Amino acid sequence: MNVRSVQIRELPESDIERALALAYLVFHESPRDQLREHHRAALAGLLRIGAYDGAELVGFAAAHPFSLSVPGGGELPCAGLTFVSVAPTHRRRGVLSGMMTELFARCARRGVPLVALWASEASIYGRFGFGPGSYGATVEIDARRPLALRLPPDPRPLRLVDPASAPALLGPYFEGTRSGRPGRQARTEAWWREEWLVEKAEDDDELSPPRVVALGDPLAGYAIYRTKAGDEDARTPGVVRVEELEADGPAEAAALWSYLTAIDLTGTVRAWGRPVDDPLPLLAADRDQVRVTESFPALWVRLVDVRAALAARTWAAPVDVVLDLRDERVPGNAGRFRLIASPDGFSYAPTADAPDLSLEARDLASVYLGATSVRALLRAGLIAEHKPGAAAMLDAALSTDLRPHTVDGF
Structure with a gap:
């Protein structure tokens, strides 16, 4: 795809050295030779996306193929986003947006419903639908x-x-x-x-x-x-x-x-x-x-396929709510959906019924693993409750015995 004059495409293995040079420039790093070699070897096995302005590499992102635990003991494929870099000459030109769009599309095609990252700047990723998935x-x-x-x-x-x-x-x-x-x-x-x-x-x-x-x-x-x-x-x-x-x-x-x-x-x-x-x-x-x-905030999470992500987790209590979900980056997630779930079953389907809760993709990501409560976001004015008690009902269903947690950086 093209972002103005910039083309977003797969970054070949022959460009890994250029990608590392860009990442070290952006993050102000000069790692030891041993660490450089480790980065080089790791990137050879990852999904790699490059942004090119003509022959110049001006943006780079890579993703690990992880498996992530979700509430109830389940597992989901997850793309662990790393080395996200945009050249200082090409900031605010849509390069990062273009790479994110490409990443989400690739995840959808590969059946990977989650993307996760450790944010170097927390202010960046909310607009791409990421929310703090653990603390x-x-x-x-x-x-x-x-x-x-x-x-x-x-x-x-x-x-x-x-x-x-x-x-x-x-x-x-x-x-x-x-x-x-x-x-x-x-x-x-x-x-x-x-x-x-x-x-x-x-x-x-x-x-x-x-x-x-x-x-x-x-x-x-x-x-x-x-x-x-x-x-x-x-x-x-x-x-x-x-x-x-x-x-x-x-x-x-x-x-x-x-x-x-x-x-x-x-x-x-x-x-x-x-x-x-x-x-x-x-x-x-x-x-x-x-x-x-x-x-x-530790691991930031993004639901690329909301239905698949919700279906993979368990539910601590029955819930029947209509969600009006806003998602500008993954239009297939956006719309009005009735969520019916319990310890014994799950359904998530489009509906024309009036919404019980209105929320953004980033806020659904924040409550998905149990890091944040729906009612906390409601009190902060970030979720709208149209039916009294809907937030409490969803909280009860999303409840987990242990809070989400990881120390695996990438």
Whole structure:
């Protein structure tokens, strides 16, 4: 397709180097040779879209072929959007819109109902129908003294695991946890090795290689973490950065957190991207010792095929509402539809009946996995309720036991 003078088409493998150069220009990056090679190899296997002004590459986007967990333990194909770049000379000329239109069309043709991304600028993606599909929290623990908890930690033994053998141990366990929490992507062995257990952290050269601690046999939980030495002159303590912690339950999690806060020569444990419903702050006997320092939108989600996305999830309670859905980017989603769903069935079909709720595609995306409630958007004036009680009914049907969560960046 053409966007004024710009042509949007598939980016061939021969242009990957040009695409990386554009992405590094846009994101002000100069990565190490090893990371460049990793990016180059990853892009070879992804869907790639380029925007060309004549022979010049002025826009680029790529997408991973993921499988994403949805409420009820189901799975859906999902395009994980990444490397979205527009040359500074071609901003505000419709290049990004053209690439998004092409991406959505390709997803529709391939039967991929979801697109997800991590937004570098949150203000950009709402207009393309993306909404925050999950939220994360940063937790900081004062580890200068033993972690005080209201619950005794699981007494089973802990063991350190060689990162080289960790995927075989952790992979099946993680897959078992995914079905219980929406918004998590499946991990291949290559993803474990190339994204999770790499020797050097991409964002901080001072961090140690990854460490893996496992609880129990059979496995009842694990943590992946890195450490950084403190500065004696500045009197700053060493830091433990928790990359991921998964556990069967609160006692098992307590054992892992107790271990992490007892590592010698460290005084701070920092965990970025924890679930917003993580029980740790509730378990803390001293809330001054465990602090949630920030909460933020994490994975942004876009429903490319609304019917397929709604059909794939389960419903916690019966619902019968007419939705008036606005979607300027994917016209096939737009219109008035009656949603009838329950734990035992599902129907979503066009109707001429009066709407019960009016909303935009981005807001449907925000409530789809359970990150945001319909009533919260109603109170914010972003959804219109025409039939009293319709928002509450839809909320009850969309309810999930656990809030959506992921820390898999891409």
